[in-house]
Amino acid sequence: MSFGERYLAHPALFPARLAGDAWGEESLLLELPGGPYLFTGMNDGQAAALERRWAGFVRRVDPAQAPAAAFESRTLRVGAEEFRHFDLRGFELTLEATHAADAVCLVGYEVMARLEWRRDALRGAVWTSAADPETFAGAVENYCRALVAYRLAETGAVLLHAAAVVHDGAAYLFCGPSGAGKSTLSRRCAEEGDAVLSDDLNAVAFADGRPVALPLPFCGDLRSPERRAPVPVAAVCRLRQAPVDLAEPLAPGAAIAALAACAPYVNQDPHRADGLLAQLERLVECCPTLMLSFTRTSLPWPALGAAKAGA
Amino acid sequence: MIGLDTVLRRRPDVRYRHIPPETVLIRQAGPEVMVLNGIAGRLLDLVDGHTSIAGLIAALAAEYDAPRETVERDVLEFAAELLAAEVVSEAEPR
């Protein structure tokens, strides 16, 4: 199936430039790592839905007064008949992508998006038919996750499909695809009083050469995280479910491969994958990376503590 | 051969506008551009696929306050020309 055929009625109409019909005149400034990010062209209800979803990270803004360095994304309206509609039960929603040196095209259920680098500036647009504010917000967030992934990669950071839990003042990242147990583990840790940055997507950057976890409003099953200061990363773990709890150090190559598999969007981009691998290599060099086998009901700390003691 | 009972309809590829006292007409299938004089242009408005030529004559005679015989002669002549030019066609009998 070629690009867009799964989701679009007319793939040949996929936008090739960042233009179209806005929904309204509302704009939001999203203060996230790699940003700030300016979203324009929403109506009031849509902006309010994103404000609820990203509470603490976003505010309304007059685009004329937005920071000059903000990365602008236009939200644009298309007709429902542009998209194929089908039974979503049992269907895992994904974003398909095509990549060029100066552009990335994304398409998913009721959403099309485009990132492009022109005159050394990254800008984007997201087209959706979702007038319902909550559905619109979901479509825009799908796009925003990709946008943030690319911006983080540009700044030497990385976006990981990972839960991040703060324990004893340090952040532990638990990576894995959907179903690996990120949300389950996060929930167990939260029950015991640990803070969860996000149970789904987290950003890791470097401050003074040391990895830190940066707050993002993107979550899975758990409620949206609060905005907080960056937290030093103590370890990065690749999750797998097993009958026993065990944490084993990963060899650097295996660690990089495991993390690359958990670095969404950019890991599929042949124009930027080399840069991603370089950043992951840097992360693996300065931070313990382990394979964490866990039994879904247990906490990871004993196994991690044992691994640290044996190191 | 058209007669007073003939019912005409505009061909679907015909587009026209009135710029009084004339009417400009485009026949897309040609393509062809034509200009009609006043009464011929008005005739186009009245051709609706239901009204017979007799009905068109009656309507135009009243509008132009002209003798019926004159209008009948002109309408039959114009209708024949419009038919020949493939601007109108005979409607299917009901």
Added chain:
Amino acid sequence: MSAPTLRSLVERSWRDNLLFSVLVELTYRCNLDCFFCYNDLGLKGQPLTTEQYLGFFADLRDLQVLNLTLSGGEPLAHPDFFRLGAAARELGFVVRVKSNGHALNGTLARRLREEVDPYQVEVSLHGATAATHDRQTRVAGSFERLVTNLAEMKALGLRIKVNSTLTAWNENEIGEMFALTDRLGLPLQFDPEVTLRDDGDREPLSITPSRDGVLRLFRLEFERGEAAAAAAGAPVSEPAVGLRQADAELPPPATGKHCGAGSSGIAVDPYGNVYPCVQWRRPAGNLHQRSIREIWADSRGLADVRELELEIKHRIDALGPEGALLNFCPGTAEATTGDPLAIYSGAKQRAELLQQVMDERRRSPLRVLR
């Protein structure tokens, strides 16, 4: 029916300010990204709703507008293109669609034919090769897709005209482009001038064709015109070379105005802004605030344009034969120099090169005669 008085009818529309032709940019969304596209993508405004468009079309019908051109961006990318196109057909307009043709195959092409039935689809070709065409569109595969789609569109009975703008990138492929469209059985018309973007951005001018490129085009157009006339057994005369296409293929009338901008034609952008012409972006009103009937009747902007048209005609006529060769556009003059009356360098060059080619052909012993 009367003898053809089309000329007098068009003269009257220009003289009496009878709105005859409207170009509507339905959306600036596009599935191609042509380097030289003139759309102002930074333009802000409230898009006209479908209901507003339908009301606008009804108003145009009441004003006896005949020609309605749906453009963009890519008009088929408008969410309600087919509803609007069908309405335009139903209201009796001569509908033209300016499309890049990239998506016009299969279902969309059939729907265009069946639901809109345009008088003509105007499609842009940017080169005779994929390398050149795709360089302009910045979408890989667009050339191959276009050539395939043109054949399909023609087979469906769509009437197609191929347009091309001469650029530094395609100026060495003019002959091959004509050969390509000849093989497809489609007419090709070149515009020898690259224009600014509507926001004043001069970047497109970086691919302005060279003098040699323009000469090449004019020479080839003369040859083709004479060959076509000879083949048709028609008298050989100076063919229409390098001239801006007249309104709806109607002959330019002998009136007191230079062209029909603001007098018989207007352009409208996706945000309801009304302009005298797609090339002349001087605001004349906005459909969110006033009806087209009101704008047409008492817009200060249109009144100024109509006065300017008289002055332009006077000045061009005063130049004698050279004036006709300028193919002067007041919109380009204003965008390029700030003054709609200024004879800009592009017009002067065109006149000069056209005169050169005409002189060559008059001197040539090999000129084809009937």
